[in-house]
Amino acid sequence: MNSSRKLKPSDFSRRDYTYWQQVSTRWVDNDVYGHINNAVYFSYIDSVVNQFLIEYQLLDLEKSEVIGVVAQSQCRFFQSLSYPGVVDCGLRVRHLGKTSVSYEVGMFEQDKEAVAAVGGFTHVFVDRSQHRPRPLSELMRSAFSTLA
Amino acid sequence: MNSSRKLKPSDFSRRDYTYWQQVSTRWVDNDVYGHINNAVYFSYIDSVVNQFLIEYQLLDLEKSEVIGVVAQSQCRFFQSLSYPGVVDCGLRVRHLGKTSVSYEVGMFEQDKEAVAAVGGFTHVFVDRSQHRPRPLSELMRSAFSTLA
Amino acid sequence: MNSSRKLKPSDFSRRDYTYWQQVSTRWVDNDVYGHINNAVYFSYIDSVVNQFLIEYQLLDLEKSEVIGVVAQSQCRFFQSLSYPGVVDCGLRVRHLGKTSVSYEVGMFEQDKEAVAAVGGFTHVFVDRSQHRPRPLSELMRSAFSTLA
């Protein structure tokens, strides 16, 4: 997402995303105003991204020598979401660098067309022990390109 | 749950529960050992209970004059669960008092027969402003008895 | 805590606890009723316990071969707490077994004498890889006895 221009919900569509997951909201997600707390959206985002990585065997929580470290993250909130209910989360890749990838997750209320929030983050891939950047593997590059 | 005796997983079965919900685990649920943190199970439990209350129109988050306040809670952990994945949560009522109800939630890994954890809590129903106990309505009593 | 008898706030006093930590509440801790969500108390409890273990060098998150696994937990809620504010958490040991220890944490609003909530859990110590119970070390036994 380019933050230099004012983004509108109509800039995003369910058709923009090919990989989907459903996140079930929780009672504790709601804040005192009865809406999902802003920090909680980021826990949806990294659950979706990491599940993609695990499904595509790009990440093994216990054994992978290369792990993704979050360098920056951002989210834009258009329409509040609330527990109870399920959030449809669509994932795409916005930028593919030499050692990093930037994901975008569109979050939609179930059966609604208009996007509720759009967020994402940049993963820098590093070796687990020293945290030095590592080039993306061919496997990663290939998997991420299916999300571009 | 009676805590005076040592409970075993075989004391609980999927057949004990008639009302079910699925909770999707999140990346942040895992602790440093790679298992769902013990506190997080309680967020599953009260999500399931409150969704039941809302579905059966026993609770309206904004308007209900009588709300449930948690008086005590407990959980027994038999087998660790982990993100990613979905937790099957079965709900039943263990005790129905004059102003309170005690719920039990059995938590199972998807497609597994053995219970992973069993927890629950006691809701005391009180008026929203003064927090004074109120007798269960007939509607509540009837809905809870379907879970007994 | 023995759950077979009805516990009252007056059964607990700040003087019962010798080890103390302060937990700062968070905006997201409050639920829709404006009170700390019941699941969140358990995140206070295991933060206090694990910090004790780390301070007394009984646990090294990365290197310890023996780790504590939560077997059961429970909490009793007497008085609701809310963000903003700090919670004074007192820790004591309720039972010391061969391979396990049961902690109790009394939670108090700052500058208040009456206890707000009392909870705890049982840690079974196991080897990290196989999760088989291991007897408490002398170091542990000695540290825990200062909290009894």
Place this chain on the structure above:
Amino acid sequence: MNSSRKLKPSDFSRRDYTYWQQVSTRWVDNDVYGHINNAVYFSYIDSVVNQFLIEYQLLDLEKSEVIGVVAQSQCRFFQSLSYPGVVDCGLRVRHLGKTSVSYEVGMFEQDKEAVAAVGGFTHVFVDRSQHRPRPLSELMRSAFSTLA
């Protein structure tokens, strides 16, 4: 924060911030890699901001007719933080609009000079029932200008 240029930790200093709060980390904040999860930083950020609003009597959780709704948020992560420990959070105002304010929170490990993470969000002030934007009150404008 302007995201169009690559920000460095040296762009931020403890002297940039006049309003401070300490957040105690929690066991559950750590992810499987032993570092505070990225979503959790946002729960620090909005705890600090809302506590400021409450302290300066700009927000009453129960009674305020005008509340702040988060329109966008972002964070940049320079150095990982971990439980146990305390995070020093400094708050300043980055932009003051007609109906909105953009906060920045610098997060520092205790007794460290280098910033660990810098994040923030934009609050749009709206009436509680209809969520229509409302101009900042003079009280708000005056309080926020002390943080500019």
